[in-house]
Amino acid sequence: MSGDWRGVAAENRDDITESVSLLLRARSRRLLGDLLRPHRRAIAVLTVVIVISNGAQLALPYLVKTGIDSGIPPLTRGGGPGTLIAVVALVLLAALTQAVTRQAFLRMSGRIGQDVLLELRRRVFGHFQRLSLSFHERYTSGRVISRLTSDVEAISELLEAGFDGLVTAVLTMGGTAVMLLVLDVHLGLVALVPLPVLMLFTRWFRRRSGAAYRRTREAVALVIVHFVESMTGIRAVQAFRREPRNQEIFERLNADYLEANSRGWRLVAVFMPGIKLIGNVTVAAVLLYGGWLALDGRVTVGVLAAFLLYLRQFYEPMQEISQFYNTLQSAGAALEKLSGVLEETPDVPEPSRPAPLPRAAGRVRFDAVEFAYDGGPPVLPMLDLEIPPGQTVAVVGATGAGKTTLAKLIARFYDPVAGRVLLDGVDLRELDEATLRRHVVMVTQENFLFSGTIEDNVRFGRPDAPMEAVVEAAQAIGAHGYISSLPAGYRTEVGKRGGRMSAGQRQLVAFARAFLADPAVLILDEATSSLDVPTERLVQRALRTVLADRTALIIAHRLSTVEIADRVLVMDAGRIVEDGPPDRLLSLSGRFARLHRAWMESLA
Numbered sequence: 126m127s128g129d130w131r132g133v134a135a136e137n138r139d140d141i142t143e144s145v146s147l148l149l150r151a152r153s154r155r156l157l158g159d160l161l162r163p164h165r166r167a168i169a170v171l172t173v174v175i176v177i178s179n180g181a182q183l184a185l186p187y188l189v190k191t192g193i194d195s196g197i198p199p200l201t202r203g204g205g206p207g208t209l210i211a212v213v214a215l216v217l218l219a220a221l222t223q224a225v226t227r228q229a230f231l232r233m234s235g236r237i238g239q240d241v242l243l244e245l246r247r248r249v250f251g252h253f254q255r256l257s258l259s260f261h262e263r264y265t266s267g268r269v270i271s272r273l274t275s276d277v278e279a280i281s282e283l284l285e286a287g288f289d290g291l292v293t294a295v296l297t298m299g300g301t302a303v304m305l306l307v308l309d310v311h312l313g314l315v316a317l318v319p320l321p322v323l324m325l326f327t328r329w330f331r332r333r334s335g336a337a338y339r340r341t342r343e344a345v346a347l348v349i350v351h352f353v354e355s356m357t358g359i360r361a362v363q364a365f366r367r368e369p370r371n372q373e374i375f376e377r378l379n380a381d382y383l384e385a386n387s388r389g390w391r392l393v394a395v396f397m398p399g400i401k402l403i404g405n406v407t408v409a410a411v412l413l414y415g416g417w418l419a420l421d422g423r424v425t426v427g428v429l430a431a432f433l434l435y436l437r438q439f440y441e442p443m444q445e446i447s448q449f450y451n452t453l454q455s456a457g458a459a460l461e462k463l464s465g466v467l468e469e470t471p472d473v474p475e476p477s478r479p480a481p482l483p484r485a486a487g488r489v490r491f492d493a494v495e496f497a498y499d500g501g502p503p504v505l506p507m508l509d510l511e512i513p514p515g516q517t518v519a520v521v522g523a524t525g526a527g528k529t530t531l532a533k534l535i536a537r538f539y540d541p542v543a544g545r546v547l548l549d550g551v552d553l554r555e556l557d558e559a560t561l562r563r564h565v566v567m568v569t570q571e572n573f574l575f576s577g578t579i580e581d582n583v584r585f586g587r588p589d590a591p592m593e594a595v596v597e598a599a600q601a602i603g604a605h606g607y608i609s610s611l612p613a614g615y616r617t618e619v620g621k622r623g624g625r626m627s628a629g630q631r632q633l634v635a636f637a638r639a640f641l642a643d644p645a646v647l648i649l650d651e652a653t654s655s656l657d658v659p660t661e662r663l664v665q666r667a668l669r670t671v672l673a674d675r676t677a678l679i680i681a682h683r684l685s686t687v688e689i690a691d692r693v694l695v696m697d698a699g700r701i702v703e704d705g706p707p708d709r710l711l712s713l714s715g716r717f718a719r720l721h722r723a724w725m726e727s728l729a
Contacts, residue, residue, distance in 0.1 A: 153457060156464040160241045171233050178226035179296040181219040183304060186434035188216050190308070194427030238284030242277065248467060249273055257472040258538040259499070270353055271346040272466055276459035279342070283456035294442030301439040308428050308435075312418065316411050316436060319403050326403070330396040335457070337389040342458035344382040351378055404440030411436060473540050479557035485549050485564040485645035487514040487676030489535060494544035496530060496699075504530045505699040508544070512692075514645075517677040519690035519707070521720060527699040528680045532648045535678060536567040548646070566644035570651040572635035574626070579608055580615040582634050586642030598641040601671050604633035646676045649686075665689055684724045693717055 161168065192212035249272060253261075261269075302320075305313035355362060355371050362371060415429040491510040497503045504527050512518055520528045533539050534546050537553045545552045553561060566586065574582050583595045595615065599605040607630065611617045619626055619634070626634070639647060668677075669689055679686055687693055687707050695703035695710070695717045703710055703717050710717040 152464045153460040164237050174230050181223040183300045184219045186431040190427035190431035194425045271349040279455045279459035283452050297442045301435045338455045339458040341385040344385040348378050480551050480555040487645040488549050490547040492545045494541045496541045517690050518692045519679045519687040520694045522696035526696040532650045564645040566639045567648040568639045572632045574619050578616045583637045598637040602636040649679045
């Protein structure tokens with residue numbers, strides 16, 4: 126009985142695997158069809174060109190047959206040099222036609238392929254930017270890079286060389302089979318006898334290579350992921366002497382990639398010689414049978430010569446098809462991954478009918494909000510909160526209390542599981558992305574800077590801002606002095622991720638970027654954590670001016686930031702346990718007072 130159950134389970138598993146495979150192939154075909162749709166006219170012209178090219182190619186063996194049978198005495202009656210010269214002229218014309226149409230085909234197909242790749246890269250990059258923060262938190266940067274590099278490159282190889290080989294091979298094989306039967310039915314049938322064996326052999330290769338190349342794409346993605354993460358965190362790697370362990374992991378992943386590639390090439394090593402063997406056996410059979418027919422006078426020498434040339438044309442494309450399958454399977458696996466990414470939907474979708482919000486006053490309200498990460502335990506079990514316009518609110522509490530989650534919900538990096546987050550009475554889910562980002566800006570503790578100048582990074586949130594506005598923003602947060610002291614001033618290159626600047630300098634630039642954007646609501650998520658005490662005091666003085674008439678939410682472990690707040694929220698387990706002006710909370714000897722006392726003792 127257990128054996129029967131195992132058999133049923135295996136059958137079900139195979140059915141599920143086949144269903145998933147069919148789904149992935151359908152999704153991939155849908156994406157490829159969508160990319161090719163704008164080029165339908167060019168593809169139609171391309172089809173005509175390749176048909177003409179193949180027609181010229183198929184004409185050559187037939188012209189050879191005509192030249193032998195009708196143009197070479199004494200085998201012919203009524204033939205002679207004139208007939209032979211005419212046939213040679215037609216051979217040259219066919220060769221010239223094939224060369225011209227071949228050039229046109231390669232140029233047109235290359236242009237279509239590059240346009241498709243351009244659109245694919247544009248879609249993938251744009252879609253990655255639109256996907257929600259939750260997607261990027263679970264989808265590593267290495268996998269993102271793999272999608273846009275190795276996967277797109279695999280599809281590039283398919284478009285540049287694969288389809289060319291496939292279309293040519295299919296037309297050549299189909300046309301050749303017809304010509305074989307037209308020249309002599311009996312000899313043609315002998316030549317086509319191995320065709321069923323050929324098709325079964327090709328089907329076997331296609332199935333096995335499909336699984337092998339999917340494994341190859343997975344293996345190369347893991348290699349890229351590990352490489353990117355190791356290089357991104359190179360400071361931590363070197364600081365903790367992680368190099369040997371990272372090298373060990375890389376060696377294992379690299380070996381898996383080698384094995385996956387080797388599996389694919391082992392299949393090719395069986396398929397290509399097998400095709401060649403079938404072709405050579407067929408040529409031998411045709412030569413034997415055709416020679417006997419020629420000796421018996423039932424076929425001419427020209428027909429036999431044409432048959433041998435056509436057989437060469439028939440089996441040579443099979444080598445190209447094997448190469449095409451290599452490219453196709455690799456590109457198919459890449460296309461599956463790319464189509465999967467492109468069908469990912471943002472967790473915070475754009476509204477179908479956005480609500481207008483010309484100029485926000487900055488009133489923020491949490492209305493019975495519940496939130497949890499990916500079906501986990503509630504982070505905010507039930508939260509009601511209102512922040513009036515222009516108020517500066519500091520949020521404090523232990524790690525994991527829900528402070529950053531509060532900020533992410535206001536910035537709409539996530540949507541609540543239940544309840545609503547409102548800006549000036551409008552649910553954030555009803556605001557389009559551009560409107561929300563114009564009115565709500567968040568400065569995080571990561572203070573990410575992009576490669577370029579300080580000026581470029583300050584302008585990041587408002588690219589059209591004049592230089593005067595950039596300088597005013599830097600002056601407002603106290604960064605103008607140190608920027609001006611640099612040799613290139615505002616045109617100083619910050620380096621990769623701002624690596625040429627200190628953590629405090631990066632945060633000041635991030636502040637200037639946010640202030641230049643001039644939002645109605647400004648969120649500072651532990652944004653002063655990397656500042657030294659003198660710089661922090663300088664920024665706090667600037668914040669009093671900059672945050673005037675602006676709603677601000679300040680999340681910090683360092684309670685010195687609370688000094689500029691109008692109101693303090695103390696959070697614990699996703700709930701607000703204390704709420705009021707900082708002076709009043711200090712006088713109550715509650716949680717905030719204890720936190721403040723512990724912070725003061727730590728300074729002492």
